[in-house]
Amino acid sequence: MQGKNKRLLLGIALLVVIVLGFWGYRLLGPVALAEGYMYEDNSRMVYAKATAENDQVNVEVTLSKLLVEDTIPRLQTETSAWTGTMENNTLTLQEKKTGQKLQAKLSADGLLFQGPFAQGEPTETMLTASDKQTYDDKLAAWTKSVEQEATQKKKELEEQQAKEAARVAFAKKVEQTGRLTADMLESAQYLQEIQFTEELQFSKDQVVELQGLLDELTTYAKQPGLSKMEYDVMSGTLGSMKVLVDGMNAMENTIAQKKKRIQDIIAVLETDMKDAQTVWEEIKASVTDAEKREKALTEAVKTGSDAIAQANERLGTLEKELASVKASANRLYQQAVAVLEQTRVKYGY
Incomplete structure (x- = not known):
């Protein structure tokens, strides 16, 4: 019985070998694989x-x-x-x-x-x-060659980008000087347009009117007799003078706003002048139409400087005239107050 089992197992093993050999032959046949x-x-x-x-x-x-x-x-x-x-x-x-x-x-x-x-x-x-070694060697050599080329290309690209960045920066500076030149002329024009003639004339006219009202009060006060109704007219006249003085004070707010605008424009103009001259010194050696641009810039700086000087002069004159006009207005009003008070005491109103 045991011998029969052994023969059976040997038969199965032989069959497996035959099958594997058959499939191996179908798979590879006489072909030998390279590495x-x-x-x-x-x-x-x-x-x-x-x-x-x-x-x-x-x-x-x-x-x-x-x-x-x-x-x-x-x-x-x-x-x-x-x-x-x-x-x-x-x-x-x-x-x-x-x-x-x-x-x-x-x-x-x-x-x-x-x-x-x-x-x-x-x-x-x-x-x-x-074989694998040949492949590894070829791939390593190719990789090294590509990396070297990449390094060189990156260097060239960085140099090109740096040149382009410099070109763009230079173009922006050229454009900036042109823009600042135009801005300076525009700011100078704004400064010239801000005047105080109307405000000063208004205040002077108020002083003239105050003087006229004071004269009316004085005329009433010098009469030999003064009725209560006439006294009330005098009191109303003093009220009108107070309105005129308040109007002059309100006008000072308008003048203050204009003065602030002048100061702001001067600050911007001075900055533009400084920036334009600084940038120009950086680029003038490389600008193609340098002579033309420098002439325009120089003229704009002079125009701006003159406008600033004239604006400061106007402000100085304004302060003096305003102080004088305001002092006159306050003096006339206080005189009117005194006249009315003397009249009230005199007649007991």
């Missing part, structure tokens, strides 16, 4: 390693591609894993992750992909037998 397979050109390098496992063939493909971004080269490497079966030197493969199917011809001398094994790859790619 690896490689393809290279100016823009890509492909290395594939094929291994047999039972009735399956596994192919690992490493693709290195040359990419150029903003003139700077770099290598991009991607790996795909395929598995399938082979019959009559024809591999039927499927990518393990994506499920993509592909056929290939495999021999000891080469591996021919009969379809794109990666996006953007041609429909046929022939890899020739190679």
